[in-house]
Amino acid sequence: MIVRYTGEVLALKDMNKKVVKHKANDKARNLIQNERVVLSLLGEKPAFCCLNLRYAFETSASYALAFQFCCGGDLDYRLNSYRKKMRNEGVSKLKGLPEKEVQFYAAEMAVALNHLHGLGIIHRDMKPLNILLTKEGHCVLSDFGLATRVKKGKEEKKGRIGTPGFL
Ligand SMILES: Nc1ncnc2c1ncn2[C@@H]1O[C@H](COP(=O)(O)OP(=O)(O)O)[C@@H](O)[C@H]1O
Numbered sequence: 206m207i208v209r210y211t212g213e214v215l216a217l218k219d220m221n222k223k224v225v226k227h228k229a230n231d232k233a234r235n236l237i238q239n240e241r242v243v244l245s246l247l248g249e250k251p252a253f254c255c256l257n258l259r260y261a262f263e264t265s266a267s268y269a270l271a272f273q274f275c276c277g278g279d280l281d282y283r284l285n286s287y288r289k290k291m292r293n294e295g296v297s298k299l300k301g302l303p304e305k306e307v308q309f310y311a312a313e314m315a316v317a318l319n320h321l322h323g324l325g326i327i328h329r330d331m332k333p334l335n336i337l338l339t340k341e342g343h344c345v346l347s348d349f350g351l352a353t354r355v356k357k358g359k360e361e362k363k364g365r366i367g368t369p370g371f372l
């Protein structure tokens with residue numbers, strides 16, 4: 206996490222160059238570049254429902270992306286803390302969050318996907334860990350590492366991609 210002189214708190218996604226090199230090959234580097242390209246495309250038409258990239262830079266040790274900070278954490282964290290709270294209150298057969306809350310998040314994610322698809326971007330890694338909660342209680346879609354672009358009139362993308370377990 207970094208704090209600008211303005212006092213604004215940002216989240217920093219820092220990718221160690223050594224780890225990237227060790228992992229690989231051009232594939233890992235391409236993933237980082239890919240995320241950067243998709244984010245800059247998104248930055249041209251910012252939307253409240255997609256995570257906003259503020260800065261991108263590299264140092265001798267790492268590649269870094271700085272984002273708006275979402276202090277509510279991710280949806281996975283929200284789910285787990287809700288389950289824990291309900292268990293402490295003696296509710297044992299709990300499956301998920303309250304229906305109204307789920308409806309709200311689903312509606313905001315529909316807006317996010319609609320925005321992305323309008324720009325020709327497919328996210329391909331939607332899961333609770335990649336949905337972040339802002340201090341106002343809104344959710345934003347994040348992590349564009351696996352996102353891809355589809356150009357109008359071009360061949361459609363086929364195949365399976367995403368996080369194992371969510372496919
Ligand atoms: N802007 C942010 N504000 C708050 N937490 C964040 C932010 N970006 C990422 N995180 C946290 O870091 C985790 C990993 O970030 P992510 O961009 O999804 O990286 P990875 O490519 O490793 O999955 C997220 O699941 C979330 O918990």
Ligand SMILES: [Mg+2]
Nearest residue numbers: 334335347348
């Ligand atoms: Mg992620």
